[in-house]
Amino acid sequence: MTSYPTTWRRPPQIVTDRRWRIALLVAVLAYLVIGLGSVEVNWARIVEGGERGMRFVQGFLQPDFTSRWKDISNGLNESLTITLTSTVVGVAISIPIGIGAARNLAPAWVYYICRSIIALSRALQEVIIAIFLVAMFGFGPFAGFLTLSFATIGFISKLLAEDIEDIDEAQAEAIRATGASWLQLVHYAIQPQVMPRLIGLSLYRLDINFRESAVIGIVGAGGIGGTLNTAIDRYEYDSAGAILLIIIAIVMVAEYSSSYLRKFLQ
Amino acid sequence: MLTLTNLTKTYRTGDKALADVSLTFPKGQVVGLIGPSGAGKSTLIRCINRLVEPTSGKITLSGTELTGLPPRALRQQRRRIGMIFQEYALVERLTVMENVLSGRLGYVSFLQSFTRRFPPADIERAYRLLDRVGLMEQADKRADALSGGQRQRVGIARALSQEPELLLVDEPTASLDPKTSRQIMRLLIEICAERSLPAIVNIHDVPLAQQFMQRIIGLRAGRVVFDGPPEALTESVLTTIYGAEDWTAMRKDGEADRAAEAEAVARLAALTA
Structure with a gap:
């Protein structure tokens, strides 16, 4: 009778040589220690900052909605306008680009053009685009609108293209077999398959755009971000706290309502 | 009449399918098309409406190459060829009616199909076909709300709404239970007879093919190795199509199953006695 082992360990999957494994581990730990050692910490500044931070927190605890309400409501209004318009325009432009960037629908040259547009849009972070566009079009919500539309294109087109590439080919094949044209194929076989996801992504992008509108406002692209920046610059932490609370509330409302809506879309 | 002449298909990977x-x-x-998986059955019927592009050879459908x-x-010619698929290939999120009407896409403009304003004759035909396949009540349901057999009926109605001169049928019963399979096959045969519509049916199930087909073509490794009436489909012919080992293995499995079943019945009888 043969005896079989009673212990078993999962064999290493990535680095199979034990010596290499140890060497790698040591190297990573050494780099971590050296890296942490090179971070300069100014303890005096931290103590001082703690006090400022406390004032900020106190502002939060006693938010002042009233004394700057006019500025706040203007900023909010502007932000919400930027958010909605840029999402609608961005999504509208994203649809043709997304279709063009789907390998199974577009010829190679269209595919490469659309993929480059997406890569460009995704490579540049919103704040960088906003700085550039504020320089071009001046301070104000128009620059913000353009920034967020451009950022939306990269986001929606990429995810839409990926969704189109993942469709059930059999349904497309069946529609093609009826003698349908390319446009009819897109409308009858592709659109029904990707629509729920497209709507979900657009709603998701809507609340990303609202959050981003608060950030790009800081570099002068209009909206609630500008108001927030002014409040902090003036050390009016109670007003800043009020603004942050409003942003949090709106994002939460957007989050819950979009997930509620998405449930209906299957 | 459909004629295939020296049809050859070599995939880019180098696999010679036909x-x-x-x-x-x-x-x-x-006509039933039988053969082991990978024999080129699917490729053959997809070459006919050029969902798969043949490498060489000629396909002629009543005079048109x-x-x-x-x-x-090509799109205009595809309208003449209806196709029915293995996993039904209905657009799941469209209604049954939209799926049936999608058979008319080759005949209407994009705007008409986009606004769902199909000509009255198309709508009437769609209702008539739904009634024929027994799904009149389900017209406004979404396709994914139907059972497998019902979905395949919608698939049949979609293909027929093209008013085709030829039906290509790819494994119509592969995802259905035995009883539904027979119902679907019977429906297909009846419809073909009503319209004297020729059909090429890929089929895995040899007994089903023998029961329903007028002519059987056996494919093996991309070549026609049998072409004749179902009665001529003897065991030696099946061996040429499916290969000796596979065939006997299948038979033996069947015998083993039957033996096991008989044994179980005997044991049960002993218990209840």
Whole structure:
């Protein structure tokens, strides 16, 4: 009778040589220690900052909605306008680009053009685009609108293209077999398959755009971000706290309502 | 009448799916295409409406050569060929009616199909076909709300709404239970007889093919190795199609199953006695 082992360990999957494994581990730990050692910490500044931070927190605890309400409501209004318009325009432009960037629908040259547009849009972070566009079009919500539309294109087109590439080919094949044209194929076989996801992504992008509108406002692209920046610059932490609370509330409302809506879309 | 002349398909990977296939399908004939997986059955029927582009050879459908047609002309010819799929291939999120009407896409403009304003004759035909396949009540349901057998009926109605001159049927019963399979096959055969519509049916199930087909073509490794009436499909012919080992193994499995079943019945009888 043969005896079989009673212990078993999962064999290493990535680095199979034990010596290499140890060497790698040591190297990573050494780099971590050296890296942490090179971070300069100014303890005096931290103590001082703690006090400022406390004032900020106190502002939060006693938010002042009233004394700057006019500025706040203007900023909010502007932000919400930027958010909605840029999402609608961005999504509208994203649809043709997304279709063009789907390998199974577009010829190679269209595919490469659309993929480059997406890569460009995704490579540049919103704040960088906003700085550039504020320089071009001046301070104000128009620059913000353009920034967020451009950022939306990269986001929606990429995810839409990926969704189109993942469709059930059999349904497309069946529609093609009826003698349908390319446009009819897109409308009858592709659109029904990707629509729920497209709507979900657009709603998701809507609340990303609202959050981003608060950030790009800081570099002068209009909206609630500008108001927030002014409040902090003036050390009016109670007003800043009020603004942050409003942003949090709106994002939460957007989050819950979009997930509620998405449930209906299957 | 459909004629295939020296049809060959070599995939880019180098797999030769079809080698020099020449066949003629007269009007009104229902032909079963049998053969092991990978024999080229699916490729053969997809070459006919050029969902798969043949490498060489000629396909002629009542006088019109389909090979080498430019895209627009190809789309017009595809309208003459209805296709029914293995996993139904309905657009799941569209309604049953939209799926049936999608058979008319080749006949209407994009705007008409976009606004769902199909000509009255198309709508009437769609209702008539739904009634024929027994799904009148389900017209406004979404396709994914139906059972497998019902979905395949919608698939049949969609293909027929093209008013085709030829039906290509790819494993119509592969995802259905035995009883539904027989119902679907019977429906297909009846419909083909009503319209004297020729059909090419890929089919895995040899007994089902023998029961329903007028003519059987056996494919093996991309070549036609049998072409004749179902009665001529003897065991030695099945061996040429499926290969000796596979075939006997299948038989033995069947015997083993039957033996096990008989044993179980005997044991149960002993228990209840």
